[in-house]
Amino acid sequence: MFREFLLMARGALRANKMRSFLTMLGIIVGVSAVVTILSVGQGARNLIMEQFDTVGTASSMIFSRTNIFNSSDAFTEEDLKMLRSRVPNLIRVAPMASDTAQMRTTRGEHTVFLFGIDENYDRITMSETVSGRLFTPRDFDSSMARIVLSADSAARIFNSYNVDGEVVTLIHGGRYLNATVVGVSRSGFQKTMTQAMPEEMLQQAAAIVYIPLNSMRQLLGSEPIIISLALLAEDVSDIDSVNRRSLELLHERHKNADREPYRAMSLTDVMEQANTIINIVTIFIVAVAAISLLVGGIGVMNIMLVSVVERTREIGLRKALGATRRDILNQFIIESVILTTLGGLIGAIVGVVIANVIMYLTGLKPVFTPGSFLLAVGFSVSVGLFFGIRPAMTAASLNPIDALRNE
């Protein structure tokens, strides 16, 4: 019997192709929106996860909320020594000094953001070599200045990653320092953590230049100001305690516990924040899509009601020939469920295509989420059921002869 109803529904929907399609449109739009946003959201989440993987999950950063330049809040070598000796489960601490400078290259002069680091930095942040090489221990002691550019900066200034060997001149406060570019690196840590950097500094800078602290000292002619500390805990589970203990000790040493200028930020925090944003956006769009599905469902109900009126004679005839109420009910419900399910399937496919296009354009890796696919299609089946019942009941309750008499 079910087969017969399917065939009847196919016939009815074919008889009115354009109308069937327009009726499905609401469902198609709603479902494709849901599928798109869920898989793009998943792609974004995966991207964060990947960064997280390359960085190592147990790292975190401590920075100050106050303007650290010319302030007693700035971190010192003594802070590093203290943390190394007094914070349990802390494997490594790296100072990150920063300042801005002018960089003169074959391609012109740019304001750059200097990132003064020591040999611990790469071990904590697991920077990835894009071209050339990262720093070796010798670079940190050498009197020859060597620098590493971030991938973005290299691309922006030189239009290329293959810039090792380039000689540049760094200028700061009337002092000059020639430096050789040894490589280009990319660091998920840096990318993620710059969110926590002083805004005004990043804004001016066209590029991020990694430079050994020693060379930076040489350029500045004074002690570089350490604006943040990178920490590596033994295990992810230790991050919180390491951060808490480090903050305590730092506030104590700098006698600024009353102001609590320091903040710790772990990658897990960053991830959670990003996830929260993705979730809010997802929920919002899914809600919009649900409304569109609802409107689509009302459209289906409307068309089914029209269809019942148009086909009153057919209904009367079927009843005269022996169709029961339930037969008529099933026929019309199946018709509306097929309408919405077809819309749901088309919408899901359209959604997957749109998601892939978006991910292709944004460079996210495409993610196919069978869950969202099933959810969307399942939802459209329910919409068909829910909004199909009313018209189907109208059809089923028609008196055979009244229906037949209808002209």
Next chain:
Amino acid sequence: MMNYPSNTTVSPLVQLTDCVKVYRTGQVHLKALKGVDLTVHRGEMTAIMGPSGSGKSTLMHIVGLLDEMDEGQYILNGREVQSLTDNEQAQARNAEIGFVFQSFNLLQSANLRDNVALPLIYAGVPVAERRKRAEAMLERVGLLPWAEHRPGEISGGQKQRVAIARAMINRPSLLLADEPTGNLDSKSGREIMELFVELNKMGTTVILITHDQEIATYTRRILMIVDGLVVSDSDGVNANVGTDLSAEGTF
């Protein structure tokens, strides 16, 4: 194989007593049947005649379980109709009654074979058998070569033959026809009447409504209805008001 129950020889197929039907449209109450008695035995062929608006169709709809009456008793094939559930009535329409309409009532979107097979869907007959039986019925009415065609492609007489094939496909014991020749030319009308006579000879009980005196000659029994009452019955037993044939002058 006929669907006759075991008590076929005893009780009449149709036994309608004191049937009253009132149409209510808004304030207006129209008494279309005012107490009609009708008994039809198996194998009979009966013509119902009467002026337009006299209640013939109304009576036919009640006999065919397409409409409900307001008063009276109806026993179809030994079963009290009022006591049947909705589903049982649908089942009876499907298995015991074949209905032929003046306006054919074929599904325009389906081919002739599917139109003929329609009642078998609701009888739960598998698709292969439905096809086979529909084709056999189409062959009997001489339209097998048209099986794949749509109703729009054939003539009125052919349409009515398709409708008769459809009415007969589930081997009903009672075939009802409401002015089956009303939309046909006289030649097609005659052919259709011959088909009814043939079906009747093979055992189907036939009741048909007609305006046409000539058509009525095909039947052994003629029932005359005027203004919601049976005024004459050539059988003699069913007349409410003796054999007053004065109404005959109207057509």
